[in-house]
Amino acid sequence: MLYKKEWPLLIFLVPGLLFMMVFLYVPFLENIKNSFYNMTAVVKMPGTDWKFIGWENYKRMFTDPDVRTALINSVKMMVLTVIFEVGIAFVLAVLVSQIKRLQQLFRTVYFFPVVISATAIGLMFKLFYNYNGGMLNQILEFFGAAPVNWLSPELAFLMVCIPTLWSYIGFYFVILLTGLSDIPDDVYEAASIDGCSRFMQVFYITLPMMKPVFFTSVTLAVTGALKVFDLPWVMVPNGAPQGVTHFLGTYMYQQSFGLNDYDYGSTLAVLIVVLGIAVSRGIGYLTDDPEERKERKAKRMQKKALKTAGKGAA
Numbered sequence: 001m002l003y004k005k006e007w008p009l010l011i012f013l014v015p016g017l018l019f020m021m022v023f024l025y026v027p028f029l030e031n032i033k034n035s036f037y038n039m040t041a042v043v044k045m046p047g048t049d050w051k052f053i054g055w056e057n058y059k060r061m062f063t064d065p066d067v068r069t070a071l072i073n074s075v076k077m078m079v080l081t082v083i084f085e086v087g088i089a090f091v092l093a094v095l096v097s098q099i100k101r102l103q104q105l106f107r108t109v110y111f112f113p114v115v116i117s118a119t120a121i122g123l124m125f126k127l128f129y130n131y132n133g134g135m136l137n138q139i140l141e142f143f144g145a146a147p148v149n150w151l152s153p154e155l156a157f158l159m160v161c162i163p164t165l166w167s168y169i170g171f172y173f174v175i176l177l178t179g180l181s182d183i184p185d186d187v188y189e190a191a192s193i194d195g196c197s198r199f200m201q202v203f204y205i206t207l208p209m210m211k212p213v214f215f216t217s218v219t220l221a222v223t224g225a226l227k228v229f230d231l232p233w234v235m236v237p238n239g240a241p242q243g244v245t246h247f248l249g250t251y252m253y254q255q256s257f258g259l260n261d262y263d264y265g266s267t268l269a270v271l272i273v274v275l276g277i278a279v280s281r282g283i284g285y286l287t288d289d290p291e292e293r294k295e296r297k298a299k300r301m302q303k304k305a306l307k308t309a310g311k312g313a314a
Helices: 007-034 056-063 065-097 103-115 118-129 135-142 156-166 169-181 185-193 198-209 211-226 230-235 248-258 262-287 290-313
Strands: none
Touching: 007 262, 056 262, 065 103, 065 156, 065 169, 065 211, 065 248, 065 262, 103 169, 118 135, 118 156, 118 230, 156 230, 169 211, 185 198, 198 211, 211 262, 230 248, 248 262
8 A cells, every 4th residue: 555544644535525525415415305395496595395296396307398308419419429529539639649749739729629618619609600690601602502590490409519519529639648648659669560550550559558548538428418508508598499409407407597497407407417327337337347347246255255254253
């Protein structure tokens, strides 16, 4: 062990744990409790009582067509983040890793959209998509084509996804490029001597050796897609048009603070958290090495057997 005494570590761990308890776990438990009551305000005032309604909000949630739309859109976004955010970021990271002189420049250029506020990006793309005088329609009119309603019910979801995906490619690019830099150059040199092309090196060397980093990026991308809110809300508030662009985060916000339906918003928040935990656990199980899983299981069984034998001897 790096530290022989554990109590100094507790001095640094306890404040962080208390902070998370107060501002994360306790509010979440309170949120679960609120989902079973008919809330008349954000905070329960002294002398007021909230009516207990049991599972009514959850029954409503499973029959709400807007929840179905938001859930489908969130699942689509999860798939798109893996394909485009992580996929494009990986391709860019592999290409930039081959460059030595301008690597820092490319890091800065690709990471720059992450630094920009999501509100600013949303407003910028909203101006691009504007029917009257928007940049895209100006380009179409320049070539003699008719203007397009880019935020129509048929195109709105795609138009919202484009800036959402673009803004986070640089984040995963930096993570994957850092993982690539940890692979020794000797491995690639040996593969080149054996006649392995650079393209095949990606499949036989890069991907296997970057598996932990790659799947960490996938987990972050998928769970982040469940929580997407700010950029779609700026571009198409309230799921406009006709509620087709709702995500779970935007629909929860609309119900909680737009319609003041706080208890139903709490129910939607519980759904988002449960889905996030389930998805992250599912990805962890699918990406886990079966051999390592068997070894951990064998060690647990061995420890259990030793404890049982110790108790029997006592």
